[in-house]
Amino acid sequence: MNKDISERLKKLLGESIQKIFLSQSIDLNLMPPVILTTPRNPEHGHMSTNIALQLSGILQREPKQIASSITEEIIQRESEIINHIDIAGPGFINFYLNEQIFYHILKEIVLQREKFGCSDIGKGEKVMVEFVSVNPTGPLHIGHGKCAAVGDALTKILKAAGYQVTTEYYINDHGKQVNTLGESVLARYRHLLGEEVPFPENGYQGDYIFDLAREIIKEYHEQFKGKSDQSTIQFFKDYAYKKILQDIKNDLTNFGVEFDSWFSEQSLYDQNKVQPVIEQLKKKGYVYNHHGALWLKASYFGDEKDRVVIRENGEPTYLASDIAYHDDKFKRGFKILIDIWGADHHGYIQRMKAAIDAMGYDPESFQVLLVQFVTLIKEGKIVGMSTRGGEFIPLKELLQEVGKDVARYFFLMHSHDSHTEFDLDIAKSQSLENPVYYIQYAYARICSIIEKGKKEDILLDLNSDSQILFGLLDKEEELEIIKKLSNFKKVIERSAVYWKPYLVSSYLYDLASAFHKYYTNYQVIGKNRELSMARLYLISAIKIVLENALTLLGVCAPEKM
RNA sequence: GUGCCCGUGGCUUAAUUGGAUAAAGCGACGGCCUCCGGAGCCGUAGAUUGGAGGUUCAAGUCCUCUCGGGCACACCA
Numbered sequence A: 001m002n003k004d005i006s007e008r009l010k011k012l013l014g015e016s017i018q019k020i021f022l023s024q025s026i027d028l029n030l031m032p033p034v035i036l037t038t039p040r041n042p043e044h045g046h047m048s049t050n051i052a053l054q055l056s057g058i059l060q061r062e063p064k065q066i067a068s069s070i071t072e073e074i075i076q077r078e079s080e081i082i083n084h085i086d087i088a089g090p091g092f093i094n095f096y097l098n099e100q101i102f103y104h105i106l107k108e109i110v111l112q113r114e115k116f117g118c119s120d121i122g123k124g125e126k127v128m129v130e131f132v133s134v135n136p137t138g139p140l141h142i143g144h145g146k147c148a149a150v151g152d153a154l155t156k157i158l159k160a161a162g163y164q165v166t167t168e169y170y171i172n173d174h175g176k177q178v179n180t181l182g183e184s185v186l187a188r189y190r191h192l193l194g195e196e197v198p199f200p201e202n203g204y205q206g207d208y209i210f211d212l213a214r215e216i217i218k219e220y221h222e223q224f225k226g227k228s229d230q231s232t233i234q235f236f237k238d239y240a241y242k243k244i245l246q247d248i249k250n251d252l253t254n255f256g257v258e259f260d261s262w263f264s265e266q267s268l269y270d271q272n273k274v275q276p277v278i279e280q281l282k283k284k285g286y287v288y289n290h291h292g293a294l295w296l297k298a299s300y301f302g303d304e305k306d307r308v309v310i311r312e313n314g315e316p317t318y319l320a321s322d323i324a325y326h327d328d329k330f331k332r333g334f335k336i337l338i339d340i341w342g343a344d345h346h347g348y349i350q351r352m353k354a355a356i357d358a359m360g361y362d363p364e365s366f367q368v369l370l371v372q373f374v375t376l377i378k379e380g381k382i383v384g385m386s387t388r389g390g391e392f393i394p395l396k397e398l399l400q401e402v403g404k405d406v407a408r409y410f411f412l413m414h415s416h417d418s419h420t421e422f423d424l425d426i427a428k429s430q431s432l433e434n435p436v437y438y439i440q441y442a443y444a445r446i447c448s449i450i451e452k453g454k455k456e457d458i459l460l461d462l463n464s465d466s467q468i469l470f471g472l473l474d475k476e477e478e479l480e481i482i483k484k485l486s487n488f489k490k491v492i493e494r495s496a497v498y499w500k501p502y503l504v505s506s507y508l509y510d511l512a513s514a515f516h517k518y519y520t521n522y523q524v525i526g527k528n529r530e531l532s533m534a535r536l537y538l539i540s541a542i543k544i545v546l547e548n549a550l551t552l553l554g555v556c557a558p559e560k561m
Numbered sequence B: 001g002u003g004c005c006c007g008u009g010g011c012u013u014a015a016u017u018g019g020a021u022a023a024a025g026c027g028a029c030g031g032c033c034u035c036c037g038g039a040g041c042c043g044u045a046g047a048u049u050g051g052a053g054g055u056u057c058a059a060g061u062c063c064u065c066u067c068g069g070g071c072a073c074a075c076c077a
Helices: A003-023 A051-059 A063-077 A099-115 A142-160 A176-192 A207-220 A230-254 A265-270 A274-283 A318-331 A343-358 A395-402 A404-412 A424-428 A435-455 A476-497 A502-521 A529-553
Strands: A047-049 A082-088 A092-097 A126-130 A164-171 A261-264 A287-290 A293-296 A307-310 A336-342 A366-371 A374-378 A381-383 A420-423
Touching: A003 A047, A003 A051, A003 A063, A051 A063, A051 A092, A063 A082, A063 A092, A092 A099, A099 A476, A099 A529, A126 A142, A142 A164, A142 A336, A142 A366, A142 A374, A142 A395, A142 A404, A142 A476, A142 A529, A164 A265, A176 A207, A176 A230, A207 A230, A230 A395, A261 A265, A265 A318, A274 A287, A274 A293, A274 A307, A274 A318, A293 A343, A307 A318, A318 A336, A318 A343, A336 A343, A343 A366, A374 A424, A395 A404, A395 A424, A404 A420, A404 A424, A404 A435, A404 A502, A404 A529, A420 A424, A435 A502, A435 A529, A476 A502, A476 A529, A502 A529
Parallel strands: A126 A164, A126 A336, A164 A261, A336 A366, A374 A420
Antiparallel strands: A047 A092, A082 A092, A287 A293, A293 A307, A374 A381
């Protein structure tokens, strides 16, 4: 519902309740916050509050009795926006608003266009969303695709809600994993040149390792034959991870995901940012020496056990880099850090929170969004996807099969917290089973109706609503649609506050559905010119909201399909 | 074994963060094209929300226990 109106109602309710409190001389601090909801059942009014139920314990009175006291008070103060008030069920107060309010909202949507739905609840707070951050040791698979879609949509939603958001990809270009990558490629290089050398333990098995080796042969020929020294490995490592990273970047671009910055783990060492942070923690007494290694007192901050930050051999662990990295994020001025991780990393959260706590930052300002796994269903069967075993579906392949829009929507249509079952056959079908088409079809239909209007010389000037007779939009379905449209801002806010991008997806589906129903029951362009104009105005507003919502998800709004 | 996440019609999921009669899609069955795009619309059947207690005006949602499933438990990243 429109924010001004719900604020106005909340204020009214607050004042009325205050008066009751004073008359019974009850401490005003006991007053709970007023919560207004937009009921899904139309019989429960346009807006509703449960405040009387909440107050019954405090005031020691029957909820219904309290509700009627509040209602009486409100009726005396406000008659402009409220049509009438009902007290229903155990003591809910249901408001029915004046229809003019809805027409006003409709105008607002059309006036604000692409800005409609935006709010300022984020108050410009600096947020960093770090996501994907896949090791540059292999290509992106569909699981990463889900993280990418969730992170990207969440970022857009947070921005719409008034946060100042920066996205970042953390590149693990330091440490054992990329070394193993270098060794794996080198081994394949030498195999291809006919040498018999052992393949590294836990080496990377995929075909792309051979591809990289072939590339190097093509470019450098037999230059590294017989070599296995540090600088050769270093060369293979750099060559391989840079190529793979480029490949990852390309995949993300094709998926519609762009990062504001790419942060190298190695740069933390090059700029000597790791040691000082560890030193600092040591001074605070949160890092101690044990058996030659340095340990973080993670258990003191709620983790299961203490964790090594500097190994016995003097090498920092991944955690050490990560501590320095997150310290750096805070030092760059970010107030909220959101990391999006695959669910398999959940055991790492407590340890990271402990580190942040130890550094003196509020552990609550660091939040991890866990994205559950994706299982791909092909011809009714589950296709496995473990990175370790080398059996995974590359994101690239999925994009070729179903396209960006379908892939993104499928990743975003359910809670990121629940497993995604990605049914390839449904995703590929351009049919009613596919929710993406259902939504896009609604948009295309609207465009087509507007085109028809133009042909029949019924042209709508969206910059001026003076010739629109809003009163003609009096059908129940029409008011229902306007109500839904007006909810959009709330949906974005909730989606931003609870970090649930899928709320936007289900909203979209619901709105598309309302339009399809309306379309079947009513003719937009008809004999009556005024009515046609008014309805065109309505569907133009739907078009705007559909487009705004699709944009948040990174899904296209096609005018023709 | 310990910790985290998840159990909702046959299947995939919702449920305004504790609210009113648990809502959609798929699948099944039955209807709707002289008409703006049928990639659509309408209807019927299908649920004791894994189970047992508890908290309160109110529990799918919170607490305890229990049973199933997933994941994690490195001086890997």
